[in-house]
Amino acid sequence: MYSESLLQLGKAPSEIREIFEYGNKRKAEIGAENVFDFSIGNPSVPAPKSVDNAIKDLVDNFDSVALHGYTSAQGDFKVRTTIADYINKKFGTKITAENLYMTCGAAASLTITLNAIMLPDEECIVFTPYFPEYGVFLERTGAKLVAVESEEKTFQIDIEKLERAITDKTKAVIINSPNNPSGVVYTKETIEKMCDLLRKKEQEYGHSIFIITDEPYRELVYDNTEVPYIINYYHNTFVCYSYSKALSLPGERIGYIVVSPEMDEEKDAYAAICGAGRALGYVCASSMYQRVIEKCVDETADISIYKTNRDLLYNSLTEMGYECVYPDGAFYLFVKAMCEDAHEFCEKAKEYELLLVPADSFGTPGYVRVSYCVQTKQIEDALPAFRKLAESYR
Ligand code: PLP
Numbered sequence: 001m002y003s004e005s006l007l008q009l010g011k012a013p014s015e016i017r018e019i020f021e022y023g024n025k026r027k028a029e030i031g032a033e034n035v036f037d038f039s040i041g042n043p044s045v046p047a048p049k050s051v052d053n054a055i056k057d058l059v060d061n062f063d064s065v066a067l068h069g070y071t072s073a074q075g076d077f078k079v080r081t082t083i084a085d086y087i088n089k090k091f092g093t094k095i096t097a098e099n100l101y102m103t104c105g106a107a108a109s110l111t112i113t114l115n116a117i118m119l120p121d122e123e124c125i126v127f128t129p130y131f132p133e134y135g136v137f138l139e140r141t142g143a144k145l146v147a148v149e150s151e152e153k154t155f156q157i158d159i160e161k162l163e164r165a166i167t168d169k170t171k172a173v174i175i176n177s178p179n180n181p182s183g184v185v186y187t188k189e190t191i192e193k194m195c196d197l198l199r200k201k202e203q204e205y206g207h208s209i210f211i212i213t214d215e216p217y218r219e220l221v222y223d224n225t226e227v228p229y230i231i232n233y234y235h236n237t238f239v240c241y242s243y244s245k246a247l248s249l250p251g252e253r254i255g256y257i258v259v260s261p262e263m264d265e266e267k268d269a270y271a272a273i274c275g276a277g278r279a280l281g282y283v284c285a286s287s288m289y290q291r292v293i294e295k296c297v298d299e300t301a302d303i304s305i306y307k308t309n310r311d312l313l314y315n316s317l318t319e320m321g322y323e324c325v326y327p328d329g330a331f332y333l334f335v336k337a338m339c340e341d342a343h344e345f346c347e348k349a350k351e352y353e354l355l356l357v358p359a360d361s362f363g364t365p366g367y368v369r370v371s372y373c374v375q376t377k378q379i380e381d382a383l384p385a386f387r388k389l390a391e392s393y394r
Contacts, residue, residue: 009136016040016357019346023355030353036382037355037374041180041331043248044373045301051247054295058288071290073283074274075102075256079290083256086297091229094261101273102285104253106216109240111137112282113212113257114172116272117238118143122171127157129181129334129362131214134174143171147363155184155325155334159193166201172210173198177227178217181362181369182334183310183327185221188228195234202236208264210236216255219246219300221329222307235262238273243293245331248301254289306331309372312379320390331373334359338393342368348392352385 016039023037058067074080080097087093103109110133118124120142126134127150138145148165151158157175173194177186186194198209213230218241221227230237242255259270277283313333317324323336335356337345342358346368349356359367372379 005139015361019355019357022350026353033381035353035355036378036385038370038372038382039355039357041245041371041373042250043245043301043331044375045248045303045305047248048296048299048301050296050299051249051292054292055288057295058291062291067288067291069287070284071102071287073278075100075285076287076290076294079294080256082294082297087258091232093229093231095231095258096261098270099259099261099266101257101259101270101277102290103242103255103257103277103282104285105244105250105255106214106240106242107133107137108253108280108282108285109242109255109257110134110174110212110214111140111280112273112276113238113240114138114141114143115280116269116276117210118171121169123167123169125162125165125170125173126363127162127175129155129179129359129364129367130174131176131180132361144169146170150182150184153325155179155182156186156190157194159190159197162194163197163201166197166209168205170201170205170209172212174212174214175230176214176217178220178327178329180217180330181332181357181359181367182325183330183332184325184334185225185227185328188226191228191230191233195230198234198236208236210238212238212240214240216242216245217330220303220306220331222310223328225328227329231258231260231262235260236264238269243289246300247296249289252286252289254286254293256285305376306373308376309374309379312376313370313372316379316383317386320387322386322390331371333370333372334364335368335370337366337368338390340366342366349385349389352389354382354385354389 019039027035077097080100084095114137118141122143123146125146127148135145148161202209211234237260239258244250263269325334339345346356346358357369359369
């Protein structure tokens with residue numbers, strides 16, 4: 001009676017949500033201050049004051065019918081022009097409103113883009129560890145996810161493994177930098193090598209291979225780490241951006257897609273994005289939040305607490321003997337489980353009221369994700385529990 005695959009998807013619990021729900025139950029039992037919940041990636045800093053002020057100003061001074069009314073399907077022209085100008089100023093690109101499609105967040109940006117380009121039986125490459133929803137989004141297109149292992153320890157793209165994975169069916173490669181869950185930022189050198197390889201493979205197979213760059217964490221980088229802007233390196237690029245983390249607005253659902261102006265058959269690519277948005281019902285992203293973004297286009301939430309947390313957690317855990325990937329960005333620490341089975345390790349961690357996420361569903365068994373978008377005090381209070389957990393494996 002119902003779509004079997006969607007029924008199963010709806011019934012399958014998300015592991016992260018399950019741990020989060022367990023945490024809520026445990027907090028009710030023993031008090032929130034005694035549970036160290038590192039499960040979920042919800043920003044822990046408020047949106048900048050300028051966002052609140054923009055909302056107030058819009059409500060008080062903008063025409064109410066227009067503010068709450070439909071914009072064009074791909075987003076308000078003035079809003080898109082403001083964002084395009086901002087991107088051009090920042091990255092030296094030449095995009096216009098006609099390259100931009102407003103969406104309700106990175107998830108929508110990704111599903112729209114994947115539906116616009118992927119055909120059944122084509123292949124889309126992702127790099128481990130990868131955001132598990134890529135598999136869900138791809139399945140609806142009938143295309144196949146091909147996971148390529150990243151370099152050991154650095155978790156940069158392994159170019160040789162990538163080369164071996166590309167076939168005549170490869171249509172796209174998804175990258176996510178800064179990465180959820182490793183926190184790794186791909187270096188300029190990695191990006192250049194990947195783009196050179198993809199250009200070579202496009203020549204060899206005689207068709208376009210696209211890069212989809214999933215960028216909700218672009219602004220969350222520490223110590224002046226540079227995040228290369230992929231449009232400046234590769235012609236067939238779709239940027240899937242979101243303000244969820246950059247402006248701490250995950251519940252407001254606002255982001256965009258950029259279609260590179262250098263893309264093969266650029267006008268058709270943009271039309272396919274508009275078509276996919278229409279077919280999936282993703283037309284006219286929140287009208288009010290489009291206008292908020294127009295007013296706050298160059299703002300970022302105060303991310304200094306994430307850097308404080310990153311330093312505290314990374315330094316403390318490595319000192320305790322944990323093997324951690326050094327995160328240049330995002331708000332996750334990727335830690336090697338101290339036993340083979342990461343699920344078993346996370347169950348053991350629960351005995352010390354530590355809630356961690358096994359990374360099996362990210363394609364990297366044997367690792368756990370620690371979300372440090374929490375108050376610094378939670379990390380300080382949790383350190384003895386992390387120490388006891390490590391000691392239990394000695
Ligand atoms: N991509 C990655 C890697 C993410 O971590 C997330 C959310 O956590 C998303 C996409 C979806 O972001 P949004 O909330 O903007 O839809």
